[in-house]
Amino acid sequence: MGERADKLKQVRLQTPVSDEDIAALEIGSVVFLDGVIYTARERVYEKILNDGETPPVDFANLSNVNFHCAPAAACNDDGSYNVGAVTATASFRFAKYLKRWFAETGARVIIGKGGMSQKHYDELFVPAGAVYLTTVGYGTGALLGRGIKHVRAVNWLDELGIAQAMWILELENFGPLLVESDIHGNSLFERNNAEINERVESLYEGLKPPALRRFGETRDKTEELI
């Protein structure tokens, strides 16, 4: 890690991540993971939550860490898998599934890209005692790929394809990740956004607005934009 990383607190965690470890996480700390995680995104959520299909694994005995990810991977002829790089996909799109996902699978740690909104932390994560770890840069795909020691299984591969299938991954020193939200719902992104937002008005100062507006600049769809 570079010299700026030395200014940040570093933590190494074992999955399933214990209550004590989750409670101790501070936003802005750098995390490396050992153990087992699984990938699940829109198609897996829909199969289990909406279509009522039986999960292919027993989450309680597997892991409490859900990675919003699709790996760059290929299936070898001998049935093994070649995982090159792994990076996260933007998580905000999956908020609508998470209340039930937390309740039905016991997930407590979400790894993804971009975090969630404060509303979703307050309404979904805090009641479930869950935290959010964000991948770094979007992404350190090669570094995260190095942290995957073994692909234990790939579920629904034929039906969902490589990108949407549910991958069960065994990790060693998997990272870097950053603690984006803690169990109280504090969010690193929300804090940074608040600071950045203070300057936004001054950025536009002296620039005259365009002649033709767009929806979004007004929410009233009956209004004319000229």
Add this chain to the structure above:
Amino acid sequence: MKDQEQGKMIRADAIEQAANRIMSNAAIDIPEDYLSGIRAMIDTEKGDLSAFVLEAMLENWQAASEDRRPMCADSGLPRYYVKSGNEARLEGGFVELEHRLRRATAQATHDIPLRPNRVHPITRQDNNNNVGMNAPEIEYSFEPDADWIDITTVHKGGLFGSDYRMLFPGDGIDGIKRFFLDVLLAFGKRGLACQPAIVGVGLGGSKDTCMMLGKQAACLRTVGSNHPQAEVAKLEGELQELGNRTGLGAMGFKGTSTVVGCNIEVGYTHTGGMPMSVHCFCLSSRRATARLHGDGSVEYRTDPQWFTPYMRRNSVGWDGGAGAVAGAAE
């Protein structure tokens, strides 16, 4: 005579081999110009989190090259830009070229491996090889007095960071700056645009030309390049400076690292309009080029050299480049 002609023909096998190699180069090795740009940004970045992210990316690119694994798992939508010399002759013609590029895409997707991102937009069916209807895109341009072809692949990911707007002449530079800020603030928060990005801006043309030029400006020009026309080059500098004043750094953390380079391309447009597009080529700015000659030699590079004086010509005829761009800054 016939033998001599065939000797100058660019072989289809050579095209496929080169396409496989640039697919792998693009996915794995960060281009030098982008790397240098990011190194310079770390030196001036005061935000610790933003600087930490950039340092992690340096480590990531090194790991990718050492392990020969892709730098990012979102290996984007692989696509091609082909520049054909006017005198180039291809075995099997352009139909065979397209066949070989599609084959290389499928092969490289499995071998590197890339993520098979390409799916049907409604059924979501995945061929698992990044090939499908209208995919990969192959765009063409031409070059006078040349017998080579350049094949460039670009792997651009990102569902976030591009936008289009019809502005009007009266909106002026203010309108351009406002829309530029709008896009960076919309997609830079939380780092959804995967900045620092090479931000490409398309100005003018018709709507599709405007999108195409902006995307090509982002993906096919290097960090540190300038448009040859002084007015355009000046605006590139101003937009880069403005973009790095938003307060957004890498991942949207507080900082100054958002725009590693701003490239603008212009096209003559409707007299009543000033269409504008913005595109962000991300922390995994993946591009690689091969030049194939008729004698069988192949050269590899990371600068696509796409926008030649011929492409930017402003005259009816082509005079060899003497008056390529009116008011060109030399």
